[in-house]
Amino acid sequence: xxSTSRPALREPSYFVLAALINGPLHGYAVIKxxxxxxxxxxxxxxxxxxxxxxxxxxxxxxAADGEEIVNGRARRYYRLTDEGCQVLAEEADRLAxxxxxxxxxxxxxxxxxxxxxxxxxxxxxxx
Amino acid sequence: xxxxxxxxxxRMLLRAYPAAYRRERADELIDTLIGDEPTTRRWPSLRxxxxxxxxxxxxxxxxxxxxxxxxxxxxxxHLGAMAVLALGALIGLDDIVEAFQFGGLSDPMAVLRDxxxxxxxxxxALVALVADRTRTAAVLAVAAVVVPSMISxxxxxxxxxxxxxxxxxxxxxxxxxxxxxDVPSTPRANAVLATVGILALHLIPAGGFRRVDVxxxxxxxxxxxxxxxxxxxxxxxxxxxxxxxxxxxxxxxLYQLGNDLSTGExxxxxxxxxxxxxxxxxxxxxxxxxxxxxxxxA
Numbered sequence: 497x498x499s500t501s502r503p504a505l506r507e508p509s510y511f512v513l514a515a516l517i518n519g520p521l522h523g524y525a526v527i528k529x530x531x532x533x534x535x536x537x538x539x540x541x542x543x544x545x546x547x548x549x550x551x552x553x554x555x556x557x558x559a560a561d562g563e564e565i566v567n568g569r570a571r572r573y574y575r576l577t578d579e580g581c582q583v584l585a586e587e588a589d590r591l592a593x594x595x596x597x598x599x600x601x602x603x604x605x606x607x608x609x610x611x612x613x614x615x616x617x618x619x620x621x622x623x
Numbered sequence: 624x625x626x627x628x629x630x631x632x633x634r635m636l637l638r639a640y641p642a643a644y645r646r647e648r649a650d651e652l653i654d655t656l657i658g659d660e661p662t663t664r665r666w667p668s669l670r671x672x673x674x675x676x677x678x679x680x681x682x683x684x685x686x687x688x689x690x691x692x693x694x695x696x697x698x699x700x701h702l703g704a705m706a707v708l709a710l711g712a713l714i715g716l717d718d719i720v721e722a723f724q725f726g727g728l729s730d731p732m733a734v735l736r737d738x739x740x741x742x743x744x745x746x747x748a749l750v751a752l753v754a755d756r757t758r759t760a761a762v763l764a765v766a767a768v769v770v771p772s773m774i775s776x777x778x779x780x781x782x783x784x785x786x787x788x789x790x791x792x793x794x795x796x797x798x799x800x801x802x803x804x805d806v807p808s809t810p811r812a813n814a815v816l817a818t819v820g821i822l823a824l825h826l827i828p829a830g831g832f833r834r835v836d837v838x839x840x841x842x843x844x845x846x847x848x849x850x851x852x853x854x855x856x857x858x859x860x861x862x863x864x865x866x867x868x869x870x871x872x873x874x875x876x877l878y879q880l881g882n883d884l885s886t887g888e889x890x891x892x893x894x895x896x897x898x899x900x901x902x903x904x905x906x907x908x909x910x911x912x913x914x915x916x917x918x919x920x921a
Binding site for chain 2: 523527546554
């Protein structure tokens with residue numbers, strides 16, 4: 497069991513883990529899935545993606561899951577580990593609770609019931 | 624065809640990564656960079672290129688090591704010793720040339736006695752360190768403090784910046800003798816490149832600040848801002864540089880401390896106390912943040 501004092505996952509790490517929920521993906525597919533899941537807010541460049549992948553591999557939150565040769569190049573797949581799944585679930589729960597704290601206290605005149613609040617579409621380009 | 628050209632250019636960029644990492648990941652990175660979609664692009668985008676270079680710098684800085692903090696600290700100390708010796712050698716060389724330009728030719732032996740022996744010993748210590756002969760480098764650095772002072776007290780009495788180079792470097796080199804076995808030594812080419820980068824930071828022409836001409840001051844400000852921005856872009860990815868730059872700023876600080884406190888130069892000069900304080904804080908921040916990341920990762 498992980499310590500509850502674990503700092504929050506960084507946004508790119510969170511979305512890379514989230515991208516792997518439905519099964520193993522290779523690097524390029526992870527980038528596309530992360531962009532999709534974050535509504536275009538997180539667009540990872542290859543160098544940044546592999547910095548995140550290296551950290552997640554080191555922490556044991558993801559694992560390599562086989563290779564295939566495509567266009568003469570090795571394409572490696574990554575999958576979520578049990579620990580990665582647990583950390584992701586804890587983080588999602590933490591974010592949901594944090595969101596609830598705000599949403600439950602916001603006066604209705606800001607977001608009246610039935611309104612569809614649009615999140616910011618500002619793009620985040622992590623280093 | 625264009626994807627072949629693009630792949631070739633991406634492979635050039637991937638040479639920024641350490642060879643071991645490249646062997647493991649180059650194909651995979653190329654696959655991710657090229658993607659599935661047909662492209663007519665012939666050159667890597669600026670964003671992808673910058674991301675690859677920063678990714679490579681992070682790997683050099685120990686991000687993929689089993690103990691990133693240990694790599695950051697020990698290799699940072701090693702690079703700091705190299706940079707401080709290189710800076711001392713450079714300043715010493717400049718002073719010797721200046722001495723010959725302003726009358727030294729009438730008594731070249733005096734110049735060589737006052738500064739030449741010291742210069743040779745500092746360069747010898749630097750060469751030993753680059754060659755990964757740490758024990759020899761430690762002996763030479765200590766000798767560079769003691770021996771020239773026994774022959775001529777010129778550097779000691781004037782407390783010139785280069786005099787402090789082996790004084791600062793020696794404890795760093797000696798500390799490096801206790802580098803844990805699981806922390807690899809800094810690859811030579813990478814160490815030389817990092818040292819050249821730190822020297823370049825010191826060579827930013829900031830003299831224009833002292834001139835009355837406003838345009839010279841603006842040019843100097845632009846050079847300093849651009850130089851620091853480039854350094855920080857590199858050093859926030861390869862954080863060993865944040866540790867390595869701090870000892871080099873000690874030279875100017877110690878020189879001003881021993882020189883004349885009443886001039887206020889200690890607090891005004893860009894290579895003295897304020898920069899040293901900022902560099903030391905950034906180095907401490909780098910170690911703490913890496914340690915925290917190591918404990919939790921991701």
